[in-house]
Amino acid sequence: MWFYENVTREQFEAVKDKVEQMMLSLGAQKADVQLSYEQKTSAVTPQGTAEWSSQRAVFAFGDEYFRIGEVLFSKKPFIVIEFGSYDDLINNTMEDAQPFPYDLSPENMLSEVKYSLGIEPYPEDDELSPKKGECLMNVLEAINSRRSYRGKFKPDPVPREHLVRILNAGLNAPSGCNKQTASLIAVDDRQVLDKLLGVIQPPVAQTAPAAICVLTQRINAYRDKCYAVQDYSAAIENMLLAIVELGYQSCWYEGHITDEDNIAGKMAEILGVPSDYDLVCFMPVGIADGEPTKPNKKPFEQRAWFNGFGKTE
Numbered sequence: 001m002w003f004y005e006n007v008t009r010e011q012f013e014a015v016k017d018k019v020e021q022m023m024l025s026l027g028a029q030k031a032d033v034q035l036s037y038e039q040k041t042s043a044v045t046p047q048g049t050a051e052w053s054s055q056r057a058v059f060a061f062g063d064e065y066f067r068i069g070e071v072l073f074s075k076k077p078f079i080v081i082e083f084g085s086y087d088d089l090i091n092n093t094m095e096d097a098q099p100f101p102y103d104l105s106p107e108n109m110l111s112e113v114k115y116s117l118g119i120e121p122y123p124e125d126d127e128l129s130p131k132k133g134e135c136l137m138n139v140l141e142a143i144n145s146r147r148s149y150r151g152k153f154k155p156d157p158v159p160r161e162h163l164v165r166i167l168n169a170g171l172n173a174p175s176g177c178n179k180q181t182a183s184l185i186a187v188d189d190r191q192v193l194d195k196l197l198g199v200i201q202p203p204v205a206q207t208a209p210a211a212i213c214v215l216t217q218r219i220n221a222y223r224d225k226c227y228a229v230q231d232y233s234a235a236i237e238n239m240l241l242a243i244v245e246l247g248y249q250s251c252w253y254e255g256h257i258t259d260e261d262n263i264a265g266k267m268a269e270i271l272g273v274p275s276d277y278d279l280v281c282f283m284p285v286g287i288a289d290g291e292p293t294k295p296n297k298k299p300f301e302q303r304a305w306f307n308g309f310g311k312t313e
């Protein structure tokens with residue numbers, strides 16, 4: 001299945017063929033390397049999850065190896081040439097050169113291939129590569145479109161690759177004195193998930209195909225200062241944004257599970273969490289089968305000011 005709006009899978013693969021031809025014309029050679037893994041890409045769109053595995057060839061050029069991949073950027077697929085040493089190739093740890101759009105003129109495409117192969121340095125202002133401003137917009141878009149979603153989820157599984165990206169977003173959050181007191185457990189095993197959902201009362205997110213449990217260690221950062229709550233809150237918000245960015249929905253369930261019923265304690269037991277960690281939040285992850293509701297937010301002027309409390313100038 002393939003969901004990008006303006007190009008079919010066949011058209012996109014045909015562009016990749018052209019890029020490979022350009023690599024050959026620039027002196028790259030097809031390398032005779034059998035890889036023990038498939039190159040996988042996936043994208044989540046409002047219509048569902050698109051998975052694609054590619055058998056793209058490996059090319060040798062200079063003393064490096066190259067291979068064409070793809071990334072989803074600003075909801076549009078970009079071509080990216082991966083590069084690295086033989087070990088990187090074998091261990092699937094190649095780096096991505098700068099992605100470029102698939103719909104470039106042949107001339108501009110050739111320039112991008114030259115930059116990716118290191119034949120020419122990237123120009124100071126590479127008009128064709130994704131802009132910093134575009135990335136920033138993505139973050140702002142995610143922030144502004146995030147809502148707590150409490151509806152049903154579609155059954156589509158969440159690929160591990162996406163869960164890893166979401167977990168990494170959480171782990172990359174700031175933490176007081178860099179104590180990194182928040183830890184995370186992603187759950188995508190249906191049996192484990194059902195056990196967890198079975199102890200949450202009143203029930204929530206029963207149809208979610210995956211979830212993330214957030215743990216905290218309430219240790220002091222310095223003297224008597226404990227920033228555990230701030231640390232895990234920052235991690236949760238980062239993950240909520242990554243979840244939205246990848247096309248999923250979630251909700252920060254904390255009140256539900258940390259009151260006097262000690263549901264969180266039961267969940268921690270199911271997950272084998274050691275006693276010096278507290279489970280503090282449950283976040284379902286999945287494709288929404290409905291629309292999140294938009295809560296009322298107080299107007300800007302009631303909560304944000306310039307140059308002094310209540311000031312508008």
Ligand SMILES: Cc1cc2nc3c(=O)[nH]c(=O)nc-3n(C[C@H](O)[C@H](O)[C@H](O)COP(=O)(O)O)c2cc1C
Pocket residue numbers: 146147148149150251252253254255256257293294295
């Ligand atoms: C610390 C904290 C605890 C929360 N606990 C719950 C909860 O237990 N159940 C729930 O449905 N939503 C919970 N939420 C989500 C809030 O209800 C939600 O963020 C708020 O209503 C604003 O809606 P929005 O997220 O769509 O902007 C929690 C949010 C935070 C920050």
